[in-house]
Amino acid sequence: MNWxxxxxxxxxxxxxxxILLIGVLQxxxxxxxxxxxxxxxxxxxxxxxxxxxxxxxxxGLFTVDSFSTFIKVLVLVAATLGVVLSLDYSEHxxxxxxxxxxLMLYATVGMLVMASATNLMSLYLGxxxxxxxxxxxxxxxxxxxxxxxxxxxxxxxxxxASGLLLYGLSLVYGFSGTMEFAKLAQVLSDPAHxxxxxxxxxxxxxxxxxxxxxxxxFHMWTPDVYEGAPTPVTAFLATAPKVAAVALLVRxxxxxxxxxxxxxxxxxxxxxxxxxxxxxxxxxxxxxxKRLMAYSSIGHMGYALIGLAAGSQAGLRGVLIxxxxxxxxxxxxxxxxxxxxxxxRMLEQISDLAxxxxxxxxxxxxxxxxxxxxxxxxxxxxxxGKYFIFTSAVxxxxxxxxxxxxxxxxxxxxxxIRIIKVIYFDPAEAxxxxxxxxxxxxxxxxxxxxxxxxxxPAPFVxxxxxxxxxxxx
Amino acid sequence: xxxxxxxxxxxxxxxxxxxxxxxxxVRGDEAAVxxxxxxxxxxxxLIVFALSLLLWVRFDQSDPAFQFVETVSWxxxxxxxxxxxxxxxxxxxxxxxxALTPICIVASWxxxxxxxxxxxxxxxxxxxxxxxxxxxxxxxxxxxxxxxVLIPMYFIIGVWGGxxxxxxxxxxxxxxxxxxxxxxxxLLLMWYVAGTTDIPTLLRTxxxxxxxxxxxxxxxxxxxxxVPMWPVHTWLPDAxxxxxxxxSVILAGVLLKMGAYGFLRFSLPMLPNASASLAPLIFALSVxxxxxTSYVALAQQDMKKLIAYSxxxxxxxxxxxxxxxxxxxxxxxxxxxxSHGIVSAALFLCVGVIxxxxxxxxxxxxxxxxxxxxxxxxxxxxFTLASVGLPGTSGFIGEFLVLVxxxxxxxxxxxxxxxxxxxxxxxxxxxxxxVIFGVITRADLRDILDLSPRExxxxxxxxxxxxxxxxxxxxxxxFWDASVSAMVEHHRAALEAAVKLAGVLxx
Numbered sequence: 001m002n003w004x005x006x007x008x009x010x011x012x013x014x015x016x017x018x019i020l021l022i023g024v025l026q027x028x029x030x031x032x033x034x035x036x037x038x039x040x041x042x043x044x045x046x047x048x049x050x051x052x053x054x055x056x057x058x059x060g061l062f063t064v065d066s067f068s069t070f071i072k073v074l075v076l077v078a079a080t081l082g083v084v085l086s087l088d089y090s091e092h093x094x095x096x097x098x099x100x101x102x103l104m105l106y107a108t109v110g111m112l113v114m115a116s117a118t119n120l121m122s123l124y125l126g127x128x129x130x131x132x133x134x135x136x137x138x139x140x141x142x143x144x145x146x147x148x149x150x151x152x153x154x155x156x157x158x159x160x161a162s163g164l165l166l167y168g169l170s171l172v173y174g175f176s177g178t179m180e181f182a183k184l185a186q187v188l189s190d191p192a193h194x195x196x197x198x199x200x201x202x203x204x205x206x207x208x209x210x211x212x213x214x215x216x217x218f219h220m221w222t223p224d225v226y227e228g229a230p231t232p233v234t235a236f237l238a239t240a241p242k243v244a245a246v247a248l249l250v251r252x253x254x255x256x257x258x259x260x261x262x263x264x265x266x267x268x269x270x271x272x273x274x275x276x277x278x279x280x281x282x283x284x285x286x287x288x289x290k291r292l293m294a295y296s297s298i299g300h301m302g303y304a305l306i307g308l309a310a311g312s313q314a315g316l317r318g319v320l321i322x323x324x325x326x327x328x329x330x331x332x333x334x335x336x337x338x339x340x341x342x343x344x345r346m347l348e349q350i351s352d353l354a355x356x357x358x359x360x361x362x363x364x365x366x367x368x369x370x371x372x373x374x375x376x377x378x379x380x381x382x383x384x385g386k387y388f389i390f391t392s393a394v395x396x397x398x399x400x401x402x403x404x405x406x407x408x409x410x411x412x413x414x415x416x417i418r419i420i421k422v423i424y425f426d427p428a429e430a431x432x433x434x435x436x437x438x439x440x441x442x443x444x445x446x447x448x449x450x451x452x453x454x455x456x457p458a459p460f461v462x463x464x465x466x467x468x469x470x471x472x473x
Numbered sequence: 474x475x476x477x478x479x480x481x482x483x484x485x486x487x488x489x490x491x492x493x494x495x496x497x498x499v500r501g502d503e504a505a506v507x508x509x510x511x512x513x514x515x516x517x518x519l520i521v522f523a524l525s526l527l528l529w530v531r532f533d534q535s536d537p538a539f540q541f542v543e544t545v546s547w548x549x550x551x552x553x554x555x556x557x558x559x560x561x562x563x564x565x566x567x568x569x570x571x572a573l574t575p576i577c578i579v580a581s582w583x584x585x586x587x588x589x590x591x592x593x594x595x596x597x598x599x600x601x602x603x604x605x606x607x608x609x610x611x612x613x614x615x616x617x618x619x620x621x622v623l624i625p626m627y628f629i630i631g632v633w634g635g636x637x638x639x640x641x642x643x644x645x646x647x648x649x650x651x652x653x654x655x656x657x658x659x660l661l662l663m664w665y666v667a668g669t670t671d672i673p674t675l676l677r678t679x680x681x682x683x684x685x686x687x688x689x690x691x692x693x694x695x696x697x698x699x700v701p702m703w704p705v706h707t708w709l710p711d712a713x714x715x716x717x718x719x720x721s722v723i724l725a726g727v728l729l730k731m732g733a734y735g736f737l738r739f740s741l742p743m744l745p746n747a748s749a750s751l752a753p754l755i756f757a758l759s760v761x762x763x764x765x766t767s768y769v770a771l772a773q774q775d776m777k778k779l780i781a782y783s784x785x786x787x788x789x790x791x792x793x794x795x796x797x798x799x800x801x802x803x804x805x806x807x808x809x810x811x812s813h814g815i816v817s818a819a820l821f822l823c824v825g826v827i828x829x830x831x832x833x834x835x836x837x838x839x840x841x842x843x844x845x846x847x848x849x850x851x852x853x854x855x856f857t858l859a860s861v862g863l864p865g866t867s868g869f870i871g872e873f874l875v876l877v878x879x880x881x882x883x884x885x886x887x888x889x890x891x892x893x894x895x896x897x898x899x900x901x902x903x904x905x906x907x908v909i910f911g912v913i914t915r916a917d918l919r920d921i922l923d924l925s926p927r928e929x930x931x932x933x934x935x936x937x938x939x940x941x942x943x944x945x946x947x948x949x950x951x952f953w954d955a956s957v958s959a960m961v962e963h964h965r966a967a968l969e970a971a972v973k974l975a976g977v978l979x980x
Contacts, residue, residue, distance in 0.1 A: 413647065
């Protein structure tokens with residue numbers, strides 16, 4: 001048995017326990033040390049993943065291939081950015097407890113398992129480990145009503161989705177007789193096995209996973225949780241778990257159910273169209289920037305799902321590039337949002353950004369770059385994500401999806417450039433408090449990546465291409 | 474290969490960003506930063522202009538192919554390369570962009586007083602985008618610059634514009650974006666068929682006739698907004714009225730040419746069959762633009778709005794010329810684009826001159842300026858007449874050639890097209906009479922000052938160009954003669970091939 005395949009996950013879990021111990025034993029201010037140790041653990045594990053070899057282990061439960069490597073590195077980068085973003089906030093919001101980075105670490109372990117899961121059992125385990133840790137994170141500011149509410153809502157609805165998923169998985173198992181992805185694919189390649197019961201199970205699985213990526217019509221939790229959760233947690237929720245959930249959805253649809261493309265393609269197309277429409281239309285009315293980001297992420301998931309609906313290598317490559325650009329834009333945007341603070345109080349209204357270009361030009365430029373990028377304006381990275389997504393849609397002849405996609409991106413552009421309007425055109429308000437270095441670092445990293453992605457896109461695209469090749473089709 | 478011996482076009486494209494970086498690095502108090510930004514921007518744009526004159530000198534007029542070509546590997550597996558080059562159609566627009574930018578910077582020397590540094594940054598960024606767009610020989614590169622123009626222009630209108638600037642900026646952005654994204658889908662389909670986005674290769678790729686129609690409509694959505702054609706022109710008057718003078722100048726001078734350039738670069742040569750079958754639609758929209766917007770222009774109270782509507786009418790003449798598919802028509806369209814680029818830019822500068830003094834653009838607020846501002850009255854008259862199309866000015870050549878081309882296609886088309894010219898004379902002369910002639914009634918007009926040396930320096934090159942183009946047009950049309958004949962020939966051959974194919978196939 002090739003147990004070393006999961007070594008990065010094992011190392012990360014053990015370092016999580018070690019950090020927990022250090023946190024308990026340390027007399028004072030263990031938060032910063034634990035956060036730094038978590039970042040260090042992430043870096044070490046990233047190196048281990050990059051250097052690790054591919055293969056399948058644990059009787060098919062766990063697979064390491066170029067796809068899982070791509071996703072894991074992206075998840076770890078996103079998680080690292082998430083930890084860095086929480087450094088300063090926690091100090092202000094009385095959340096300075098060492099459990100915080102540890103929870104993030106265990107959520108990340110869950111995501112890494114999700115990326116490698118090639119069995120219905122390991123899929124569910126990874127998903128739940130990630131979910132349980134994020135439920136707690138959402139409610140972490142426990143003295144705050146909104147945060148507690150967000151955590152509870154997230155937990156109740158998330159459990160419901162997990163139930164749906166589990167029910168779907170049991171149906172799939174019942175009608176096919178196996179839990180392993182490879183064997184499922186084998187069984188389903190014979191059209192005679194496409195029984196109605198299996199299709200019902202498949203729909204339940206899609207519903208459960210659609211909840212995790214917050215695609216319409218399973219998006220209801222997103223705006224409330226995004227708004228209520230402490231902002232660094234929102235930043236974390238918006239990046240790393242999204243990547244892992246999309247990866248899981250992609251792998252499940254492409255590997256075991258790849259032969260049932262005709263059956264689930266319509267569902268994904270519908271979910272994608274609804275997400276893009278709701279994401280662009282509902283965001284227009286928002287006043288709260290965190291809520292706006294929730295709708296924006298719903299829209300982005302709609303675009304990413306276009307690549308899945310395309311049902312091709314090119315489509316999967318598009319999804320991966322899209323998620324890559326999405327992580328950097330989103331983390332950067334949240335770094336900017338976390339910088340919105342006056343006299344120690346966090347601000348969340350879009351109108352609070354008025355005239356930011358006068359009071360803090362650096363932050364304003366970064367914010368504008370992220371907004372243009374999210375709107376898909378070249379040369380920013382967001383354009384390239386959309387470019388490769390729409391390429392696959394055109395190749396697969398999904399014209400309805402492509403046309404709706406580009407038109408909703410214009411509607412979406414309206415609310416993104418309205419934020420830029422508030423920042424640049426409106427009269428200035430009082431300046432924000434001085435920005436801590438941690439936020440500047442994340443905002444700068446995101447802005448640099450987003451701006452200069454177009455200069456050397458080839459290595460990233462090649463990595464995504466190699467990752468997509470690891471899956472079926 | 475590259476006639477300059479070094480990557481001239483890349484240098485022209487990216488040098489403004491170097492200037493922008495220098496401006497960004499300036500520290501100090503606000504006045505020092507502003508002065509520094511102005512001078513850096515001016516020098517950068519002047520150096521770029523001087524370099525671009527190499528194109529004028531070294532360009533081989535007898536060669537219809539792309540020249541000064543440079544290629545850098547970018548995304549080779551997907552057939553996307555960073556490739557720049559110019560042919561007879563694009564070379565003069567590169568020069569137009571590099572020439573108008575320093576003029577705009579000088580024109581906004583005193584009128585832009587707030588956030589000078591950001592203004593100059595936006596303008597240099599805009600220059601990069603414009604030059605890059607006209608040089609691009611890869612569709613993805615083209616698209617990047619084509620859309621990238623929106624970013625600096627959005628800020629120029631929105632930050633330094635008039636009272637309704639926010640509305641105008643957002644309208645401008647969304648209208649243009651909505652058109653462009655459909656072009657993106659067309660681009661992707663073309664890539665899917667041809668396996669590359671290299672423009673010279675795409676020019677030789679025959680696309681299926683049924684697909685051409687869809688591609689053409691997608692391109693039309695994008696370019697029609699940019700031209701702008703009736704009925705999607707409504708963003709233009711708003712953008713022009715609210716934009717600062719320099720913004721209006723560059724918008725009318727260069728950005729409006731992007732749509733017509735797109736037709737010439739993509740629609741016409743790549744989609745010959747669809748262009749031929751959908752030409753009546755273009756003619757209908759163009760004639761509508763020429764006649765209807767001319768009438769609208771007659772009724773305007775605001776000078777900038779009037780000139781904006783006249784731009785729509787003039788660009789209608791351009792689109793008529795492009796879709797005549799004969800040498801005269803296309804040549805005339807190119808000439809009209811170039812001439813309009815200079816004349817309308819100059820007219821917006823003329824409005825800017827008196828706006829800087831009196832701070833209103835309302836026509837009724839003026840009158841009798843000839844008395845106090847003789848030099849200004851002369852300059853304004855010259856450009857008014859050039860806009861009307863007086864022989865001896867640049868406006869005449871373009872309109873005349875387009876009408877000759879249109880006559881070859883359809884008598885009524887030419888007749889309705891010339892109606893625009895008569896109406897054009899009406900609204901422009903009416904404007905001129907109300908602003909310049911008459912008796913001064915307002916007190917503040919009595920001590921209005923004539924053109925300052927700075928303003929003379931702004932207008933002088935434009936005056937020279939307008940007369941040069943009108944008196945000796947072949948020093949300009951010589952650049953594109955070879956390219957246009959090759960294009961017309963290619964178009965005819967493609968149509969004939971289609972006819973032959975139709976004869977062979979069973980009906």
